[in-house]
Amino acid sequence: MTEEEEVVAVAVREYDPTRDLAGVEDVERRCEVGPSGKLSLFTDLMGDPICRVRHSPAFLMLVAEMGTEKKEIVGMIRGCIKTVTCGKRLDRTYKTQNDVVKPVYTKLAYVLGLRVSPSHRRQGIGFRLVTRMEQWFRQNGAEYSYIATENDNHASVELFTGKCGYSKFRTPSILVNPVFAHRVSVNRRVTIFKLDPIDAELLYRLRFRTTEFFPRDVDSILNNKLSLGTFVAVPRVDSGTGSWPGSVKFLDDPPESWAVLSVWNCKDAYRLEVRGASRVRRTVAKTTRLIDKTLPFLKLPSIPEVFRPFGLYFMYGIGGEGPRAERMVRALSGHAHNMAKAGGCGVVAGEVAGGEPFRRGIPHWKMLSCAEDLWCIKRLGEDYSDGSVGDWTKSPPGLSIFVDPREF
Structure with a gap:
């Protein structure tokens, strides 16, 4: 069976807590977060797979399902949308003596919690989930989408930058x-x-x-x-x-x-x-x-x-x-x-x-911290709701960022 034929056999739909919880938890348990052969960090969502996004203004969780008679969840993805500052501009509306600096906002989407069962990887399921999530982002007016991943998670980096059109954007530190x-x-x-x-x-x-x-x-x-x-x-x-x-x-x-x-x-x-x-x-x-x-x-x-x-x-x-x-x-x-x-x-x-x-x-232990948490970004739309900063994906990093705790 070719990769294209295997992808067609996958159904991507919205998560249903009444029937999908056990399948989602099973995939979570089998997906390690961390490099192979080293200590692995597991996340226990305590029976609420949407907890990482449910506090955002708009959120969605999708699952990938395979099988006809006996259906099996083989992957999932979460996403949310919010409005954030992407730049600043001078505003002289009130004709004050000094230029007033005002923020430029954009509607930003965030992809997190992408998981594919180890036994079903390299079949295009992750790409299918990301593509479907981006479709929802666009339908809800998101202008950009971004993800955070480890620098040494080569499979994730390759998926987003190699296949999904994302570019490396920022490298904050988790302390x-x-x-x-x-x-x-x-x-x-x-x-x-x-x-x-x-x-x-x-x-x-x-x-x-x-x-x-x-x-x-x-x-x-x-x-x-x-x-x-x-x-x-x-x-x-x-x-x-x-x-x-x-x-x-x-x-x-x-x-x-x-x-x-x-x-x-x-x-x-x-x-x-x-x-x-x-x-x-x-x-x-x-x-x-x-x-x-x-x-x-x-x-x-x-x-x-x-x-x-x-x-x-x-x-x-x-x-x-x-x-x-x-x-x-x-x-x-x-x-x-x-x-x-x-x-x-x-x-x-x-x-x-x-x-x-x-x-x-900020006190921290190097062995527990991440010197570079790679953020990748993709431009989804052309319009800006409040001014224009050109293409945000090409902007240089500033000294500081505001990390939203709802997405950590």
């Missing part, structure tokens, strides 16, 4: 830090404020709305039940920093250095598990935890129990200003770690642009 058995110390010369969602939205829109990939519906993210709060760090002065003045006053007269980030609870959406570890590695990890738990005052770094299902907290909306902003980001990261410890998580993670100035302020 992962274990949650220790002890609380980490937060710099006492730093004051941390927690903002309410309305004030957090105002801060982000005033300061970060022209950042690449900034979501127009950031208010939906900040008000989501999985968003645990937005925090701002400023230097503590001898007389104290007083109360939070509100985002407008704060940005009108900011301190010399400051930083902001928000925390998202991935633990209640999905769990992760590292498989394939040797008994020696498990023993070493357990020993570090026992020492840390018995002698917490030593503050020794310990390896959490990642060989069983564990949760994570995700830091997003990371930014700031000033010569000591890196120190402020480190303090906020420590605060997020302590939140994750109280929440029973195994790791805390963040994703930033490769050239992000505050990257060094």
